[in-house]
Amino acid sequence: MASLMVYGKAYSANVTRVLTTLAEKNVDDYQMVPIDLLTGANKTPEYLKLQPFGQIPAFQDGDFTLYESRAIARYISDKYEGQGTALFGKTVRDKALVNQWLEVESQNYNPCVWKIVFECVFSQMFEGRPTNEAVVKEQLEKLEKILDVYEAQLTHHKYLAGDLFSLADLAHIPVTNNLINVAKKGELFASRKHLNAWWDDISSRPSWQKVVQIMQAEQQEQK
Amino acid sequence: MSITLFGTAGSTCTSLVLTTLFEKQVQDFVLKNVNLAKGEHKKPEYLKLQPFGVIPVLQDGDLTIFESRAIARYVSDKYEGQGTPLLGKTEKERALVNQWLEVESQNYYPVVSSIAYQLVFGPRRGLKPDEKVVEQQLEKFEKILDIYEEHLAKNEYLAGNFFSLADLSHIPYTYLLLHQAKKGEGITSRKHVKAWWDKISSRPSWKQLLDLRAQS
Numbered sequence: 001m002a003s004l005m006v007y008g009k010a011y012s013a014n015v016t017r018v019l020t021t022l023a024e025k026n027v028d029d030y031q032m033v034p035i036d037l038l039t040g041a042n043k044t045p046e047y048l049k050l051q052p053f054g055q056i057p058a059f060q061d062g063d064f065t066l067y068e069s070r071a072i073a074r075y076i077s078d079k080y081e082g083q084g085t086a087l088f089g090k091t092v093r094d095k096a097l098v099n100q101w102l103e104v105e106s107q108n109y110n111p112c113v114w115k116i117v118f119e120c121v122f123s124q125m126f127e128g129r130p131t132n133e134a135v136v137k138e139q140l141e142k143l144e145k146i147l148d149v150y151e152a153q154l155t156h157h158k159y160l161a162g163d164l165f166s167l168a169d170l171a172h173i174p175v176t177n178n179l180i181n182v183a184k185k186g187e188l189f190a191s192r193k194h195l196n197a198w199w200d201d202i203s204s205r206p207s208w209q210k211v212v213q214i215m216q217a218e219q220q221e222q223k
Numbered sequence: 224m225s226i227t228l229f230g231t232a233g234s235t236c237t238s239l240v241l242t243t244l245f246e247k248q249v250q251d252f253v254l255k256n257v258n259l260a261k262g263e264h265k266k267p268e269y270l271k272l273q274p275f276g277v278i279p280v281l282q283d284g285d286l287t288i289f290e291s292r293a294i295a296r297y298v299s300d301k302y303e304g305q306g307t308p309l310l311g312k313t314e315k316e317r318a319l320v321n322q323w324l325e326v327e328s329q330n331y332y333p334v335v336s337s338i339a340y341q342l343v344f345g346p347r348r349g350l351k352p353d354e355k356v357v358e359q360q361l362e363k364f365e366k367i368l369d370i371y372e373e374h375l376a377k378n379e380y381l382a383g384n385f386f387s388l389a390d391l392s393h394i395p396y397t398y399l400l401l402h403q404a405k406k407g408e409g410i411t412s413r414k415h416v417k418a419w420w421d422k423i424s425s426r427p428s429w430k431q432l433l434d435l436r437a438q439s
Binding site for chain 2: 052064067068070093095111146152153
C-alpha cells in the first residue's frame with residue numbers, strides 16, 4: 001500500500017513535474033488521486049484542507065502533506081537522495097547553479113510560456129473565450145529574448161547548470177512539451193541549435209517517456 | 224573578502240539578498256551599486272554576469288549567481304553554521320520552508336509586484352496607473368491573505384514555529400506595498416497576518432537594511 005499520494009491529473013504540467021521527478025529518482029510506489037480542475041474537484045472542502053489555494057498538485061507522504069510542485073520535487077530529491085539521478089549536483093556550488101536555473105524557470109520561462117499555452121490552447125476551455133492574439137504576440141517577443149539567453153548558455157554547457165542533468169532541466173520539461181507539442185510553437189526551438197539539442201536530450205529521458213505514457217493512458221480513460 | 228553583490232539597497236530583490244546576508248551575520252561583503260537610471264544593467268559588462276539584465280547578481284570568488292531567491296538560498300547554504308538557520312533543520316521542516324517559498328514566488332509575489340508596478344514602478348517612468356488592474360489584483364490579494372490568516376492563526380511563522388527564508392522572502396515587497404504603494408490594508412486588517420508582519424519586519428536584519436537604504 002503506497003504511502004505516497006499525488007493529487008491531480010497528468011494533463012497538468014505542474015503535476016507531471018512531480019511525476020517526472022519521482023521517475024527520475026526511481027520511485028514507483030505511489031498512487032495518483034484524480035483531482036480534475038474541470039469538475040471543480042480542486043474546490044471541495046476536503047481538497048482545500050490539503051491545498052488551500054485550490055491548485056494541483058498536492059502530495060502526501062503518510063500524514064505529511066505538501067504542495068507547490070517545485071517544493072514537492074525538492075522534497076522527493078531530498079528524501080530519495082541515495083537513489084536514482086542526483087538532481088542537485090554534488091557541491092554547494094553545483095547546487096547554487098541548479099537553484100539559479102530553477103528560479104529562471106520559475107520567474108522568467110514558465111510565466112511567459114504558460115501565458116502563450118493558455119491563450120493558444122486553454123482560453124476557450126477555461127474562460128469560454130477565443131485566443132487573445134495580442135497577448136500571444138507580446139509573450140512570444142519576450143520568450144524569443146529569453147530563449148536567446150538559454151541558447152547562449154547551452155552553447156557552452158550541455159545542461160543548464162553545467163555538465164550534468166539536474167532538477168533545473170527537469171523543471172522545464174512539462175511546460176516545454178506544452179509549448180512545442182500542444183501549442184505548436186516548436187519553431188522557437190528548431191531555430192536554436194543548442195536549445196533544440198538540449199530539448200531532444202532531456203525529453204527522451206526514460207523518466208519523461210514514462211510520464212508521457214501516464215498522460216496518454218489518462219487521455220484514453222477519458223474517452 | 225570574497226563576496227561582491229551587484230545591485231542597490233533600494234531594490235526589492237537586492238534587499239532580499241542583503242537581508243539574508245545580515246540574517247546570516249555576514250558583514251564582510253562589498254555592495255557594488257548598479258546605476259539603473261544610466262542603464263548600467265543593460266551594458267555588455269553587466270550582461271556577462273547577468274544575461275537577463277536585471278539586478279542583483281552575486282560573485283563569490285569565481286562563482287557568479289543570479290536570481291535573488293537562488294542567491295538567498297546559496298548564502299543560507301554556505302553560511303549554514305552561523306546566524307539564523309533559514310532553511311529548516313529536518314527533512315519535513317525543509318519541505319515546508321520550500322513550500323512557502325514557492326507560495327511567495329507563485330502566488331504572493333505576482334500579485335504584489337503587479338500592484339507595485341501600477342502604483343510605484345510605472346509612475347516613476349511616467350506611466351499612469353491602471354485602476355482596473357489594481358482593483359483586480361487587490362481582490363486576488365484578499366483571497367490569498369485569507370489563506371495566510373488562517374495558516375498564521377495556527378503557526379507562528381509560515382513554515383512552523385521558526386523564522387525561515389520563507390518569511391524573509393515576503394519582507395521586501397510587503398514593505399513596498401505598505402509604505403510606497405500605500406495598499407497595506409489587507410495586511411493590517413488581519414490579526415495574525417499583522418502580528419506576523421510586525422514581528423518579521425522588526426527583525427534586526429531588516430532594520431539594518433533600512434538603515435543602509437537611508438545612507439544610500
